[in-house]
Structures are given as C-alpha cells and as structure tokens.
Amino acid sequence: MVSRKEVAEKANVSQAVVSYVINNSNYVNAKTRERVEKVIAELGYRPNMIARSLKTSQSHHIAFVCNDFNNPFFPQIAADVTKAAFENGYLLSINDLGYDDTRIELLLQYKVDGMFIASDLFTSEEINAFAQQGIAIVLFSNRKYHNLDPSVACIKIDIYDGMSRLMIYLLGKGHRNFAFISSARFEKREEASGAPENYRYSAFKDRVAEWGGSEESFTIESVVAFDQIADIVNKLLHKRTKVTAIVAGNDAIAFMIIEYLQSRGVRVPQDVAVTGFDAIRYASIFSPKLTTVDLHLDWMSQTAITLLLRIIRKQPYKHVCWDSEVRIGDSA
Amino acid sequence: MVSRKEVAEKANVSQAVVSYVINNSNYVNAKTRERVEKVIAELGYRPNMIARSLKTSQSHHIAFVCNDFNNPFFPQIAADVTKAAFENGYLLSINDLGYDDTRIELLLQYKVDGMFIASDLFTSEEINAFAQQGIAIVLFSNRKYHNLDPSVACIKIDIYDGMSRLMIYLLGKGHRNFAFISSARFEKREEASGAPENYRYSAFKDRVAEWGGSEESFTIESVVAFDQIADIVNKLLHKRTKVTAIVAGNDAIAFMIIEYLQSRGVRVPQDVAVTGFDAIRYASIFSPKLTTVDLHLDWMSQTAITLLLRIIRKQPYKHVCWDSEVRIGDSA
DNA sequence: CTGTTAGCGCTTTCAC
DNA sequence: GTGAAAGCGCTAACAG
Numbered sequence: 001m002v003s004r005k006e007v008a009e010k011a012n013v014s015q016a017v018v019s020y021v022i023n024n025s026n027y028v029n030a031k032t033r034e035r036v037e038k039v040i041a042e043l044g045y046r047p048n049m050i051a052r053s054l055k056t057s058q059s060h061h062i063a064f065v066c067n068d069f070n071n072p073f074f075p076q077i078a079a080d081v082t083k084a085a086f087e088n089g090y091l092l093s094i095n096d097l098g099y100d101d102t103r104i105e106l107l108l109q110y111k112v113d114g115m116f117i118a119s120d121l122f123t124s125e126e127i128n129a130f131a132q133q134g135i136a137i138v139l140f141s142n143r144k145y146h147n148l149d150p151s152v153a154c155i156k157i158d159i160y161d162g163m164s165r166l167m168i169y170l171l172g173k174g175h176r177n178f179a180f181i182s183s184a185r186f187e188k189r190e191e192a193s194g195a196p197e198n199y200r201y202s203a204f205k206d207r208v209a210e211w212g213g214s215e216e217s218f219t220i221e222s223v224v225a226f227d228q229i230a231d232i233v234n235k236l237l238h239k240r241t242k243v244t245a246i247v248a249g250n251d252a253i254a255f256m257i258i259e260y261l262q263s264r265g266v267r268v269p270q271d272v273a274v275t276g277f278d279a280i281r282y283a284s285i286f287s288p289k290l291t292t293v294d295l296h297l298d299w300m301s302q303t304a305i306t307l308l309l310r311i312i313r314k315q316p317y318k319h320v321c322w323d324s325e326v327r328i329g330d331s332a
Numbered sequence: 333m334v335s336r337k338e339v340a341e342k343a344n345v346s347q348a349v350v351s352y353v354i355n356n357s358n359y360v361n362a363k364t365r366e367r368v369e370k371v372i373a374e375l376g377y378r379p380n381m382i383a384r385s386l387k388t389s390q391s392h393h394i395a396f397v398c399n400d401f402n403n404p405f406f407p408q409i410a411a412d413v414t415k416a417a418f419e420n421g422y423l424l425s426i427n428d429l430g431y432d433d434t435r436i437e438l439l440l441q442y443k444v445d446g447m448f449i450a451s452d453l454f455t456s457e458e459i460n461a462f463a464q465q466g467i468a469i470v471l472f473s474n475r476k477y478h479n480l481d482p483s484v485a486c487i488k489i490d491i492y493d494g495m496s497r498l499m500i501y502l503l504g505k506g507h508r509n510f511a512f513i514s515s516a517r518f519e520k521r522e523e524a525s526g527a528p529e530n531y532r533y534s535a536f537k538d539r540v541a542e543w544g545g546s547e548e549s550f551t552i553e554s555v556v557a558f559d560q561i562a563d564i565v566n567k568l569l570h571k572r573t574k575v576t577a578i579v580a581g582n583d584a585i586a587f588m589i590i591e592y593l594q595s596r597g598v599r600v601p602q603d604v605a606v607t608g609f610d611a612i613r614y615a616s617i618f619s620p621k622l623t624t625v626d627l628h629l630d631w632m633s634q635t636a637i638t639l640l641l642r643i644i645r646k647q648p649y650k651h652v653c654w655d656s657e658v659r660i661g662d663s664a
Numbered sequence: 665c666t667g668t669t670a671g672c673g674c675t676t677t678c679a680c
Numbered sequence: 681g682t683g684a685a686a687g688c689g690c691t692a693a694c695a696g
Contacts, residue, residue, distance in 0.1 A: 001389075001443075001466060003673060014683045019675060026676090029681060049441040050391060051673030053382045054688050057333075061442075069414075070613070075407035079428050082401075086435050091442055093425035096411050103418050109381040110393075110423055111333075133333060259617050281402070285591050286618050335689060346667045351691060358692090359665055383689035386672050 002043045011039040022047055049091075053111070061091045062308060063112045065104075067119045068183065069096040070226070071252040072280050073297075074118065080301030081116060088309060097121070114138070114308040120198070124148055136311035138304050143198045153307040154319045155300065162293035162324030163203035166247070166275055169291075169326055171211055175245040175273060179219040179236050180204045181229075181257065182249025200249055200277060216241050222249075229256045237266070244272060245332065251276035251283045251292055258288065258331060273332035289329035296322060334375045343371040354379055381423075385443070393423045394640060395444045397436075399451045400515065401428040402558070403584040404612050405629075406450065412633030413448060420641060429453070446470070446640040452530070456480055468643035470636050475530045485639040486651045487632065494625035494656030495535035498579070498607055501623075501658055503543055507577040507605060511551040511568050512536045513561075513589065514581025532581055532609060548573050554581075561588045569598070576604060577664065583608035583615045583624055590620065590663060605664035621661035628654060 008015040013032060020026035021036045028036075039045075053059040062085050066074040078094045085092035093112075097103045097119065114136035117127065120143055128149040131137045137152045139145075142159060170178070182201065201220075208218050219239070221232045236243045248254035254276030258268050268274050268288060276283055276292035283290040303320050310317040340347040345364060352358035353368045360368075371377075385391040394417050398406040410426045417424035425444075429435045429451065446468035449459065452475055460481040463469045469484045471477075474491060502510070514533065533552075540550050551571070553564045568575045580586035586608030590600050600606050600620060608615055608624035615622040635652050642649040 005673080015674080016676080016683060017681085020682085023675080027681060032681080046437070046441050048386075048443060048673055050382055050385045050443055051688090052675075054380075054386050054672090054690090055674045055676085057688070059382060069407055069411035072404060072407070075401055075404070075410075078407075078426070079401035082426070082428050083430070086432075086438060089438065091425060091438065093423060094410070094414070096414050098415070100418075105378070106418060106421065106423065109378050111380055111382055256617065259619060262619060282614075285588060287591060287594060337689080347690080348667060348669095348692085349665090352666085355691080361665060364665080380689055383672090384691075386674090386688090387690045387692090389672070 002045045007039050007043060007045050011036045059111050059113050061112045063107055063115045064092055064094045065097060065115055065117045065119055067097050067121050071250060072282055073250060073278050076280055077297060077300055081304055084301045084305040088305060113312050116304045116308060127152060136308050138307045153311060153317055155303055156321040157295050158323050160199040160203045163200045164207055165326045166293055167204060167207035170245050177217050177241050177243050178208060179243045179246045181221045181232060181246060181253055183223060204247055226256055230260050233257055233260050246272060246274045248276050251278045251280045251290055254290055269332050275332045279327055288331045291329040291332035292327055294325045294327045334377045339371050339375060339377050343368045391443050391445050393444045395439055395447045396424055396426045397429060397447055397449045397451055399429050399453050403582060404614055405582060405610050408612055409629060409632055413636055416633045416637040420637060445644050448636045448640060459484060468640050470639045485643060485649055487635055488653040489627050490655050492531040492535045495532045496539055497658045498625055499536060499539035502577050509549050509573050509575050510540060511575045511578045513553045513564060513578060513585055515555060536579055558588055562592050565589055565592050578604060578606045580608050583610045583612045583622055586622055601664050607664045611659055620663045623661040623664035624659055626657045626659045
C-alpha cells in the first residue's frame with residue numbers, strides 16, 4: 001500500500017508538503033503542488049485515515065446504533081443517515097446491536113467521534129458514560145430519560161401526542177376494546193433505568209383511562225420475535241370481550257398482525273381494526289394501506305448529522321422536536 | 333480518554349505488560365496480570381483500535397457494500413452479516429453507495445481489511461484494483477465478470493437456473509406475453525465492464541426465445557426510482573398484445589407493481605400474474621404471498637464472513653455456489 | 665517473566 | 681514556501 005513517504009520521495013519534497021497539499025493546510029508553491037498532485041495520481045495514493053485519526057484523535061467515523069434491523073424503520077433511517085454522513089466526509093457504520101450487550105464494547109474500541117442512538121435499550125447512565133468519554137451523542141428518544149448529560153442532543157418527536165390522536169380517532173370510530181401489541185424493547189431495562197416510560201404505551205393507557213375503560217377493556221402484549229405474533233393474536237381472538245381494535249407499537253408489527261388475521265379469515269378493518277406507528281415507507285405501499293402515525297422520518301437524517309457535527313465541532317446546538325401526525329389508511 | 337500509559341503507571345508495570353495482558357500474547361505472572369486487570373477495570377480502559385490498527389495494519393473493519401438499501405433484500409443481508417462479523421471481533425460498516433462513485437473513495441481511506449460486495453456496479457477492473465491493494469474481497473455476483481483476480485472469492489447462487497425454472501412455470505401456466513421489469517443497476521456500467529450479462533435477464537430472454545417468442549411477446553423495462561413504476565405499468569396495460577405475466581427483477585419491485593395494479597383495479601394473479609425474485613422475508617409475509625425464487629439468503633452471511641476471514645488470514649478457500657428454488661405463492 | 669525500544673503513517677509546530 | 685522532528689497509542693522483537 002503506497003504511503004505518503006513514497007509520494008514525497010518521488011515528488012522530491014518533504015512529507016510535510018504532501019500533507020499541506022492534501023489538506024490544503026499551508027501555502028504551497030503552485031508548481032510544487034502540481035508536481036505532488038501528479039505523483040499522487042500516478043501512484044494512486046490514498047491518505048490513511050487510521051494514521052490521521054491517531055494523530056488528530058478524530059476518527060471521522062460515526063456509528064448508527066439500533067437494535068432491530070428487521071423492522072424496516074431502522075434500515076430506512078440508516079440509509080438516509082449514511083448518505084448525510086458521507087456528504088460531510090464521515091464514515092457511518094451501522095450497528096444492529098440486537099439484545100447483545102457485549103457488542104457495544106467492541107464498537108467503543110473503534111473510538112467513533114459520535115453515535116446516533118436510535119434504541120431505547122440504553123440507560124441514562126450508559127448514555128452519559130459515552131458522552132463523558134467525549135463521544136458526541138444524538139439520541140432519538142422514544143421514552144423518558146432522567147438526568148441526561150447536557151452534552152447529549154435529543155431528537156424528540158411528539159409521539160405521545162401522535163398516539164393520543166390515533167386513540168381519539170379510534171374511540172371516535174366507536175372502538176371500546178383494545179389491544180396494544182408492541183416490541184419488547186422498552187421493557188428489558190425497566191429496572192436498570194428507573195422509569196423508562198414509553199410514550200406510545202403511556203398515551204395508549206392514558207386515553208383508554210380517560211374514556212373510562214376498565215381493566216377488561218384493554219390488553220397489553222409485547223413480542224420479542226415475530227413468530228410470537230400468531231400466538232398472541234390467537235389469544236386475543238379468544239378473549240371473552242371481543243377486541244375490536246389492535247394498536248401496534250410499530251408498522252412492522254401491524255403488518256404481521258394483519259397478515260395473520262387475514263390468514264385466519266378475519267377481515268381488516270371490518271372485523272378488527274389494526275393501526276401501525278411510524279409511517280415507514282411500506283405503510284403506504286403494501287395493502288391494506290396502514291392507518292398509522294407519520295413521524296416525518298425524512299427530517300431525521302439531516303437533523304441527526306447536523307447535531308452530531310455541531311457537537312463534534314463544539315458549536316452550540318439545541319434539542320430538536322417536531323410533531324407527529326395521524327395518517328388514515330385502510331386498516332382502521 | 334484513558335490510555336495504556338496510565339494503566340501501566342497505576343499498575344506499576346511497563347506498557348508492554350499491559351499489552352501482554354490484553355492480548356494474551358506473552359507470559360505474565362498471575363499476580364501481575366490480576367493487578368493489571370484490576371486497574372483496567374477501575375479506569376474503564378478500552379484499547380484504542382485505531383492505534384492498534386496502525387501498528388498491525390489490520391483495521392478489523394469490514395465493509396458491506398451495496399447500492400440500494402431501499403430494497404429490503406440488502407438490509408436483511410446486512411443485519412445478518414453484521415452479526416456474523418461482530419461474533420468474529422470485526423466491525424462491519426454498511427455502505428449504501430447508491431450510484432455515487434465518489435463514496436467508495438472515502439471508504440477506501442479507512443483501510444478496511446475486507447469488503448463484501450453485494451452490488452453489480454463495479455467493473456472487474458475496479459474489483460481487481462481493490463484486491464491488489466490487499467483488501468480481501470468477497471463478491472456476491474449476479475452477473476458475469478471477466479478476468480477477476482484469483483484472490484477474489486465469489487458467492488454464486490444459481491440465479492440463471494432459478495429464473496429459468498420460474499419462466500418454465502409461467503409458460504406451463506399458459507403465459508405467452510411477458511414483461512421483465514428490473515432495477516437499472518446492471519445497465520449503468522454496461523460499456524465499462526464489457527459484457528455485464530445479468531443472469532436474471534438472460535435466463536428470461538433465453539426461455540422466451542426457446543419457446544419461440546417473437547419481439548412482440550415480451551417487453552423489457554428498467555426502473556431507477558420507485559415512482560417510475562406507475563408509468564411503466566401503465567404503458568404495459570396499454571400495449572396492443574396484452575401482457576399476462578410481469579416478471580420483476582426482485583421482490584421489492586414486484587410488490588410495487590402489484591400495489592399499483594391493484595390500485596388500478598387490476599387483479600393479481602387473475603388478470604395479470606406477477607413474480608418476484610430473491611424471496612426476501614416480506615415475500616411470505618405480505619399479501620399476496622409472492623411467487624418468487626428463493627435464494628436461501630440465510631446461508632449468505634456466514635459464508636461471506638467465513639470467506640472474508642479466510643482471505644484475510646491467508647488460508648485457502650474456494651468459491652461457494654448454491655441453488656435457487658422457485659417458490660409458488662399467490663401472485664402467479 | 666518484564667522492560668526498552670523502534671516504528672506504523674500521519675499532522676503540526678517551529679525553524680530556516 | 682519548505683523541511684525536520686516530535687508524538688498520537690499501540691505491538692513485538694529483543695535484551696535482561
């Protein structure tokens with residue numbers, strides 16, 4: 001692999017000059033510059049980011065962290081974030097950590113400059129520890145965190161409000177018996193993180209309670225693996241008080257539920273209404289078009305990268321919030 | 333950020349001993365080891381992979397390269413490959429290069445140890461250049477390449493055969509007027525790469541020709557962006573000789589086509605049959621269940637990582653091939 | 665069993 | 681405008 005030394009020798013300059021040319025960091029005689037550039041092209045020299053990182057202690061490497069790549073929500077965001085990172089000269093590595101705690105350790109050894117955390121699995125303490133190690137952190141938060149380090153930037157979408165409106169829509173349609181089926185994500189660290197109140201869940205509960213729903217009027221279920229959905233839905237179908245609306249924690253789960261219902265001959269939405277959440281791209285492509293909550297995901301990638309870069313460059317920044325919006329489809 | 337020096341000082345040993353402990357690369361007195369490990373834990377020291385990489389010229393970093401993360405095919409593979417890489421102590425960065433040539437340049441500066449290329453966009457020359465720079469290359473190839481460097485390992489799925497069988501199935505069902513709609517991927521570099529014969533396309537053509545289909549009996553279309561699908565399908569619907577079977581280049585495209593057809597009131601498969609390709613997870617989840625070709629994608633990730641590691645470790649390896657298989661669903 | 669040391673490829677200060 | 685040199689954190693050969 002050709003190094004800067006060879007370039008310097010062949011161009012009859014010192015290694016410093018090669019640096020100046022590459023980084024445009026110092027005056028270089030036009031003729032010299034040309035000569036160096038020619039040699040670089042001839043030799044196919046490419047600066048070694050690893051050495052540069054070691055010297056500058058900036059890896060130009062950002063990590064996108066999530067825990068369920070099987071939910072199209074994450075790849076969709078990841079693709080956009082990758083693009084935005086690249087455009088700013090950063091490498092983005094996408095990390096689906098799953099439920100495996102050891103993986104983050106490996107990641108930390110690579111000394112990423114920043115992490116975009118789109119996962120509810122970390123406790124405030126863990127996130128703060130990252131930040132205190134000097135890693136820029138942008139957190140897309142679906143739940144409450146207590147005592148986050150002030151250097152952590154949050155992207156907040158008003159999910160509580162979105163779910164509230166969705167529930168109000170369903171109540172308006174006459175639904176009175178609900179089930180809430182969500183991924184198990186937010187439960188795992190419940191103890192560790194104090195009160196990890198998931199906004200989707202709490203809005204669901206609050207609206208049911210507000211209407212005056214009894215214990216009998218709703219069911220809460222959570223799935224870890226998709227193949228559990230059949231069992232859960234089956235259980236619901238056999239409930240004494242018939243569930244008329246299933247509120248899924250995200251679009252991916254909603255689709256699975258609908259598919260299973262249809263395979264059992266249950267019509268959606270005539271027999272049971274099903275709603276999603278997130279408005280992933282597929283929500284409007286696959287049939288039935290999902291009634292879901294639009295998170296305006298297209299704002300996410302630019303916002304995340306902009307925030308990350310501002311933190312890295314020690315520029316001031318603010319937390320970013322935006323609204324979510326109910327989108328009526330054919331499923332409820 | 334705490335470095336090895338501090339650990340050494342606090343544990344009253346030389347920096348070398350700290351290395352020995354971490355890497356298990358030399359005898360260390362049990363007591364000393366214990367002392368060092370204690371200090372490491374206390375200080376929360378994490379080895380700096382960047383410095384290590386510079387020294388060993390092994391980045392322990394693998395890149396997954398694709399060009400269309402919007403097709404669920406790629407995230408699905410990416411998730412599995414990430415896991416397999418992690419389990420072997422490698423960081424995997426996922427790179428959706430899109431159609432942007434400059435992005436690969438950035439990636440190369442990071443001196444990845446290997447690349448898993450799941451993209452048809454590179455020419456043999458480009459791939460060979462990567463390999464000659466000492467990057468381990470595993471290529472998931474959908475088309476013919478000429479004169480690939482022998483150090484490039486290929487994962488080949490018998491796609492030609494799969495598409496052939498799919499066509500034979502359709503011909504058996506009485507279809508005689510076809511359209512082939514594929515992503516534009518394989519066309520872009522047509523000139524540059526000599527004869528980039530895409531197996532899906534050639535099998536489609538060959539089977540039609542074999543049956544004796546005239547020029548009128550099939551149409552070839554390719555899409556770059558999903559929103560072109562409406563126009564293309566519209567065009568097909570207005571053809572003089574009515575198309576009865578649409579053969580999509582992949583499942584994602586098939587779903588879009590079906591969705592558009594249904595929105596126009598065209599029934600699938602009664603009015604028009606549609607087939608997919610790849611058997612992504614969603615092919616059997618969303619309705620109608622796709623008639624598609626199963627590529628046994630679950631074999632991919634382990635195979636790719638195993639091959640990559642063998643190349644990196646200079647162990648012998650072989651190209652890997654396996655069959656594809658028609659899976660009959662409800663769409664054709 | 666432990667320590668000393670050279671050097672990976674680069675940036676950057678300072679001297680010329 | 682250009683060059684010499686120090687040093688980022690680590691590994692590994694070698695000496696003791």
